[in-house]
Amino acid sequence: LRLCDVSGVDDEALEVLAALFSSGSLRVLELARPANGSNNTIPITPLALMRLITAVGHGLEEIQLTDCGTAVTDEVVVEGVARLCPRLVEVGISGSEGISSEALKLFFTVNLESASRIRTLEHDSRVCRTGFQRIDFSRLGLPASTEKTGERLLQDEPEEDDDDDEGDGRRACRAAEGVNDEVLAALSCHSGGTLVELNISGADGLVHGLDALFDPKEPLGADKNKPTFVVPPPSSGGDTSRTAAAAIRNKVEAGDRDPALPALRILDVSWVRAVDDAALDRLAVEAPEIREISVWGCHRVSDCAKVRTRSGFAKLIGREREPESAALQGR
Template identity: 20%
Template sequence: MSRNRRAAGAVRGPSSALTSFLANLGVEPSHRITTWGDTSGLNANPTDDQPTLAHDEPVISPQDQLDPAGAVTARNVVAGPSQAGDGTTELQNENKKRKRGGGSDDDSEYNEPDAKKTRAASVDSDDLDAEDPSPNRPRKSQPPIATADTAKVTPGPLKPVGSFMDCGECTKRFTVTVYTKEHPFIPSTYLCVNCCYALGIDPFAKVKKAPQKKKLPGKKEDRAKVVHYEQKKGVSALGDLCIQIIGKYIEDVEQLGDIGGINMDKVCKIISKSRRLTAETAQLFYSADREDLSMYDCTRLTPEAFITISKLCPKLQSLNLQLCGQLSTDAVTAWGKSLKQLKRVELFGPFLVRKAGWLNLFKSVGKRLEGLLVTQSPRIDLETIEVLVKSCPNLIELRLAEIGQLNDDCLAPLQSLKKLKTLDLSAPGSPLTDEAVIALLSKIGGNLETLDLTDNPDLTDEILPAIIAHCPRLRRLYLRNVVELTDEGVSAFFASLKKQNRPGLEWIDLEKGHDLKDSSLDALLAHSGTTVEKLNLLGWRDVSNDSLGGLAQCKHLKELDLGWCRQVTDFTIKDILDGCNEIESIRVWGCNQLTDAIPRKKGVRVIGVESHSI
């Protein structure tokens, strides 16, 4: 089988691993390689149909072409079927000379630079696997090791697996793998597989990963948890522990007995929080002598369970049901017939109660009804309100919050309710206007103590003088999301109250007052600073730190919301904590100037510090 290179770029036959290794190092044969045939081909003219890589090199005898390691080169591999013995004998004789320290006169040619170029690639790996008999003699075929000063490629980071990079040693392109190794002498350059072998590096060695630090138990951070500065700690009372156990095993309790109304209410809150208030567990709170009943999550109560209330609690005077989405028209009608002492009804989410149920309830209860507080009912309309006013003229508390059909026309019948002390008309289906609200306040404002006009974006500063003129007993004012209020109007409102020596307000909600600034806050504190207990200033983005410092004079302040007041600092909180002796909670969502060094106070919760929630 012939392995001759017929022409440049021609397809080569199979070669040994060592042949490929030398070829990758740039060692190529300079003359034709003959494995079988006449040995005269070594001295033949290289231009006779045989291309060569060194046309100008002198022809050297086979004996002179041994490399320093004693390996056989392309020029001395001339053994054929008829001359194998001769070739082997010559090689053995030459090796013996080298072992004795001798050599031919032409050995000096191997130290010349031109002689290095004439070395040819090996043909057979069996002939080239012989080890160097003289280890102290340097190998001339191994290229010099590159250094940082002789870097052939531009250093850079390792590219992703599958990308192409230039080898830092031979500059050839190779494919990056998970085993790609860095050059030992040139940082930030990487080696191909062949150069790894040449430099004595295992190209397929696994990369050792740095050991990960073990996380200590109990140190895992919960980023969704908001840190409160001061939490009340201590031993729970024995009664509270018993109530918690009852709430935990409420399904197994057959009878609560006489534990008092306050403890009964605590148990109801505990099981409502976990939504275990069902038709079966609700019967534990029914009693023939109960006058007040509050259930805080009635999601799992069936319509029949609501009807049962009227049968098992006939003496009820106040009924409070939250999240009563399954309350039916029949249940409300049954209440009107069976609850002969009912005076106050508070419902959140009675979506299924139709107009007929409301009309039957109002007509049955009649003048006894003093409080009707309904939130989220799509069935209450103008006719229902007219029947309510006509049948229940003694109403003291009225809440029609988030009523879809409530509009300006529904306010006209309400002008007959002269005894109202609490009025809530927040978030109506159609926003109320200044004219309708002013007309209503002029008729019923004399006894009002609480006014809630939240989420009425069409209201403006015009209602503020009407509140001053018609609501002399007002103690709680909610104007949240009334975005048309201006700084001049609010400051003039509190200044007028101060001028008329009106008593200060206790609860003030002016959330989302984006246009309210220092003058509004200064006037508010001048009038109600000594009486306010709950204050909501969320969204007052332009109020200054100096004005916020005046909150320290609010001696009775318990709850404060400073969300998105951008000028709040650690010193502002310190002044509030030092001046407000009754403060219990401060909300500071969006106050991005607060740090971890914010002051603390026992018994006070500061909620919403960004550095604690991220």
């Protein structure tokens, strides 16, 4: 069931859907942009959405809640989607406002526990205990009207230099909402081995690029009082990062280490300003099947960046910055 840009989808309509599909027969649920007429308000409430998920979640294999604004709360994400939808292989909550990073991190722990419990009790091999295949956590904490391209993400904000400590501080403050480093580590622990497509566009709470995706330090759920991701020591520059990536590549090719994202093919990190050339170098090693990467608004990614895997070069979409050497030659 896909209801995209459909007027009249309100709390009453969700109650009707809950009654229709309460048998657990629904496999796909998508609610996208349920704005109400000219005033552009979201006509559904968290309570009605929770009731719908409670009724249909047990059989769902895909759920997409796109631009549902404040209807998708921490409770809906954790107690609804994570706990009541144990068979999910695709999940998206793009454009949800005010989702905390703690809830997103807890989402993966709760889903793992729920899926494992159902699989054990029902002996149901359909339950995806090992991880999701597609995740869309883009534009979390942003107004639902923000364009997908991220056009307004940088509005009224100054450009940040690579060595701008104040800029890193602003990102750290914003990390309380949406995808931050610990959320990315929890995602990797839960779904790193199965993930085919990932969208974290607009995740401005990330401070350490994609390091947490590659190097989660604690097993998911091992100790809820410990961080899933430990901040790495300061790097002395891009050359050091690339040397580290080369060393990891040698281990992977020698069979001494498995890549972190062996099935990943499509990645969208647009408007994630912590992503740079060195992060893409590491991605080529950790995601050997990567085919397409969107980097719109990533001002640290230059024209020199290439993602070369064993099957060729991945397609980079949206590069905006020239390498410094080329810029100097043009002056």
